[in-house]
Amino acid sequence: MQQSVITKEIFAFLTDLKNNNTREWFTDHKKEFKAYESEVKMFFQQVMENLKIHDDIEKMKMFRIYRDVRFSNDKTPYKPHFAGSFSRAGARLRGGYYLRVKPKETFIATGFWEPNKEDLFRIRKEFELDASEIRGIINAKSFKQIWGNMEGDEVKTAPKGFDKEHPNIDLIKKKQFIFVRNFSDKEVLSPDFIDELDQSFKAIRPYFDLMSDVLTTNLNGESLLD
Numbered sequence: 001m002q003q004s005v006i007t008k009e010i011f012a013f014l015t016d017l018k019n020n021n022t023r024e025w026f027t028d029h030k031k032e033f034k035a036y037e038s039e040v041k042m043f044f045q046q047v048m049e050n051l052k053i054h055d056d057i058e059k060m061k062m063f064r065i066y067r068d069v070r071f072s073n074d075k076t077p078y079k080p081h082f083a084g085s086f087s088r089a090g091a092r093l094r095g096g097y098y099l100r101v102k103p104k105e106t107f108i109a110t111g112f113w114e115p116n117k118e119d120l121f122r123i124r125k126e127f128e129l130d131a132s133e134i135r136g137i138i139n140a141k142s143f144k145q146i147w148g149n150m151e152g153d154e155v156k157t158a159p160k161g162f163d164k165e166h167p168n169i170d171l172i173k174k175k176q177f178i179f180v181r182n183f184s185d186k187e188v189l190s191p192d193f194i195d196e197l198d199q200s201f202k203a204i205r206p207y208f209d210l211m212s213d214v215l216t217t218n219l220n221g222e223s224l225l226d
Helices: 008-019 023-028 030-054 117-129 132-138 141-147 185-189 193-203 205-215
Strands: 057-062 082-088 096-101 106-112 177-183
Touching: 008 030, 008 185, 023 030, 030 057, 030 082, 030 096, 030 193, 106 185, 106 193, 106 205, 117 205, 132 141, 132 205, 141 177, 141 193, 177 185, 177 193, 185 193, 193 205
Parallel strands: none
Antiparallel strands: 057 082, 082 096, 096 106, 106 177
16 A cells, blocks of 8 residues: 655645635635545545554544534634544543644644543542552653653642542543644655654553553452443
């Protein structure tokens, strides 16, 4: 299979769209958009195929370029980027992958964006009990070189029922548990970009494996899937 790439022409179109974000302009350039969308979809599909070699991926979803402006202050009708997500399979595997391609603002993200109430409580109880294993993973030099520090929204002091003086409160107060890696345009346009994405996604696996284990067991380590 020929290596799929993001081209300068794709970036040029997205830049033009950003500078001409109107329905009239987009209608006049719909044919170009469809061609570039098809190229990017092929790229995303290859990212998924690479992921499937070392992970169990349930589905890929590319997001629509049309913006829902009903509840937004930004009334421009189109997103000047391509983006999509890759979901891990089943109740046994948790977490997901996200990729956004945009001139000067391309990034990938992984982790847990909006854990439901039960999952969030389970994660916090795990960190209250013992956070040594998670810290060992996310503080490893090789991990931090790729993914940096954990990001995500958090409560100001402590969630209800948790001690604000707890030594692991920095983890307990989080509401999201995500990692983000940004890429320069030069990196995105490189023929090696798709391989760099795959190596980055491989590096997150120890984190996903631990969190999947946490979310499929109780505090005694007994499986919740049976």
